[in-house]
Amino acid sequence: MSAPITTAFGEAVPPAPHHSVTVHMGRWDTVEKYGADSSAVIPHFKNAYPRMKPHRDIVKLANAVLKHIGCAAKESCLLFTSLQSAHECMGYSVSSARNQGKGRKPVPISRISVISLAAKDPFYAVIFPLEYQPVVAGFWSTPGAGVSSRFAEANLSHLDQLRAPVTTTGRVAREQGEKRPSFDGPDHQVLRERIVSYLERAPLDPQEQMPVADDVYLYPTGMAAIYKPHRYILDEAPGLTVLFGMAFMNTLTAFDEYGPGFKHFGHGSDADLLALESFLDEERAQGRRVQAIWVEFPANPLLVTPNIARLRELADEYDVVLGIDDTISSWANVDVTAQADILVTSLTKSFNGYADAIAGSAVLNPASLRYTRLKPLFERLYVPELYVDDAAAIERNSRDYLSRTIRLNANAEALVMYLDSCARDPASAVCAVHYPSINASGAHYRRFMRPTTSEFTPGFGCLFSVELDDLDTTRAFYDALNVHKSVHLGAPFTLAFAYTMCTYKKDLPWAAQYGLRPTQIRISAGLEDTEILLKDFKVAVEAAGRVKAGRG
Structure with missing residues (x-):
C-alpha cells in the first residue's frame, strides 16, 4: 500500500506548487x-x-484594484486580460436570464462598469456591487476567461506601476481601438507547433491534410476553448446548439446560458443518432438553423464513445459545424482531427500533466468543408488571452x-x-x-x-x-x-x-x-x-x- 493520505481538507494535493489546480475534498x-x-x-x-474559486493571488490583485480606484467596501470585481471577455462578463451579468429567483437578480446596468488598468500588463476589471457577487461569479466559473494565477502573481509584483483607469459604463459593446493583450510569444508558437506535431504523429490516413500552427488557437482554460468558439459561431449565425452525448457539467451550462438554447441528446447512442437526424431534418424544414454539434470523445464521466463518423456525415449533410472535445482520449491515443471542424482540448489535463497550469486549445481542420467560413471568423474574433507565463509552464511540462x-x-x-x-x-x-x-x-x-x-x-x-x-x-x-x-x-x-x-x-x-x-x-x-x-x-x-x- 501507499503511505496514508494526510493532506488536510481544502489543501492542494502534494507537492502543492503555488499554482496548483487541485484541492483535497476529504471524505x-x-x-x-x-x-x-x-x-x-x-x-x-x-x-x-481555478474556475471553482479565484486563486488567492487573483483575489489579492482584485483587492488592490478596488483600493486603487477608491471603490467602497461594498464593491467587488472580476479581472480579465481582454476587453472582449470583460464585456462578455458584463453582458452576462445584466442579462434578464440571470433572473433566477431565490433573491438572484441581474445586475442593473447602471451599477456595473468596466475599467481598464495596467501594472506589468494591461488588464480590465468588471466592477459591481458586492451583493451581486453570486450572479456575476457565474461568468467566472463557466467560460473560464478570467485572469490566471500567474498573471496575478506577475502583476502583484508591479503594483507600484498600477495606472489610473478609464471607465466604460452602460452599454455592452466592443470599444474601438481596444488594445489587445500581446500574449503571443515564442512559447505560444512552440506550443502550437508541438500540438500540430502530435496531431500529425502516427496518423490514420497519411494523405489527410493536417492543420498547421496558424490553425491552433490558445485559450486561458479548456472551457474557454469551448465557450469562445461557441460565441464566435453565434456571432456569425445565431442558432440552436446540439450537444450529443453527456459532457462535463460546465459544457452543458455554457450552452444553456450563452445563446438561444441547446438540444441535448444525452445518451450518445445509435438511437440518439436517429433522433438527431430527425431533429436536424425538422429544423431545416422549418427554416431554423442549427449552428453546431458538440461532442466529447469519449464522454465524461461514463466514457461512452459516440459514433463521430456518423456525426461527421450528418454535419456535412445539414451544413452544421462539428466540434469534438478529445480531452479525455488525448492526441497521443486517438486521431479524430479529420472528423472535426473544430477540435478542442483542455491543455490543463494530460498534456500539461502536472496539475499546475491551465489552458485550452481549439484547432481548425483545414480539410473541413467549413474551414473557409470558420477561419476568417476566428481571425476576426480571437483574442490571445493565454498569459505568457502559463504558456511557458505548459511548454516545459508537455515535453x-x-x-x-x-x-x-x-x-x-x-x-x-x-x-x-x-x-x-x-x-x-x-x-x-x-x-x-x-x-x-x-x-x-x-x-x-x-x-x-x-x-x-x-x-x-x-x-x-x-x-x-x-x-x-x-x-x-x-x-x-x-x-x-x-x-x-x-x-x-x-x-x-x-x-x-x-x-x-x-x-x-x-x-x-x-x-x-x-x-x-x-x-x-x-x-x-x-x-x-x-x-x-x-x-x-x-x-x-x-x-x-x-x-x-
Whole structure:
C-alpha cells in the first residue's frame, strides 16, 4: 500500500506548487455537503480548481484594484486580460436570464462598469456591487476567461506601476481601438507547433491534410476553448446548439446560458443518432438553423464513445459545424482531427500533466468543408488571452507528454481490469466499470486509435468510473480508497471524484436518465507504481465488500 493520505481538507494535493489546480475534498461527508450546497463548501477550500474559486493571488490583485480606484467596501470585481471577455462578463451579468429567483437578480446596468488598468500588463476589471457577487461569479466559473494565477502573481509584483483607469459604463459593446493583450510569444508558437506535431504523429490516413500552427488557437482554460468558439459561431449565425452525448457539467451550462438554447441528446447512442437526424431534418424544414454539434470523445464521466463518423456525415449533410472535445482520449491515443471542424482540448489535463497550469486549445481542420467560413471568423474574433507565463509552464511540462501518457494508460487499464473482475463476482460490492476498453461503445473508440509505433502504443486514457452496489458500499469504498479526492484528470497522482453526487445531487432523477448514479466514483489514474495502486484499490473494494456482506 501507499503511505496514508494526510493532506488536510481544502489543501492542494502534494507537492502543492503555488499554482496548483487541485484541492483535497476529504471524505464522503464532504461529498454530501458539496452536492447539497457547493457554495457553503468552496469558501473553506484554501486551494481550488481555478474556475471553482479565484486563486488567492487573483483575489489579492482584485483587492488592490478596488483600493486603487477608491471603490467602497461594498464593491467587488472580476479581472480579465481582454476587453472582449470583460464585456462578455458584463453582458452576462445584466442579462434578464440571470433572473433566477431565490433573491438572484441581474445586475442593473447602471451599477456595473468596466475599467481598464495596467501594472506589468494591461488588464480590465468588471466592477459591481458586492451583493451581486453570486450572479456575476457565474461568468467566472463557466467560460473560464478570467485572469490566471500567474498573471496575478506577475502583476502583484508591479503594483507600484498600477495606472489610473478609464471607465466604460452602460452599454455592452466592443470599444474601438481596444488594445489587445500581446500574449503571443515564442512559447505560444512552440506550443502550437508541438500540438500540430502530435496531431500529425502516427496518423490514420497519411494523405489527410493536417492543420498547421496558424490553425491552433490558445485559450486561458479548456472551457474557454469551448465557450469562445461557441460565441464566435453565434456571432456569425445565431442558432440552436446540439450537444450529443453527456459532457462535463460546465459544457452543458455554457450552452444553456450563452445563446438561444441547446438540444441535448444525452445518451450518445445509435438511437440518439436517429433522433438527431430527425431533429436536424425538422429544423431545416422549418427554416431554423442549427449552428453546431458538440461532442466529447469519449464522454465524461461514463466514457461512452459516440459514433463521430456518423456525426461527421450528418454535419456535412445539414451544413452544421462539428466540434469534438478529445480531452479525455488525448492526441497521443486517438486521431479524430479529420472528423472535426473544430477540435478542442483542455491543455490543463494530460498534456500539461502536472496539475499546475491551465489552458485550452481549439484547432481548425483545414480539410473541413467549413474551414473557409470558420477561419476568417476566428481571425476576426480571437483574442490571445493565454498569459505568457502559463504558456511557458505548459511548454516545459508537455515535453514528456508521450512518456507520461504511456504510464497513465497502463495504470488505468490495470485498475479497470481488476475492478471489472470484481464486478463479475456476485459477492463483490463493485457492480460495473465504465471505460472505453470494456464499454459497449468501445468499437467507436478503437476505430480512431492511432497505429502503434516504436515509441508509443495507444491506449484508452487515464479516466474511468467505478460503480458500487448502493450508497453505503459507495461511502465505504470512497472513504477507504487511499488516494486524494479531487476534481481534475491527467495529473501525476491518482484522483477520485464523486462526480454525480457532487454535480447532480439536487437533480438525481435527471442524471439517472443518462446513466449517472450517485454510486459511481470517477477515477483519474496517475503515475504511481501500478502494483501499489492495485493494493490501494483492493483495500477499498474489500471495505465495500464488508459492508455488503454485513447486510447479508
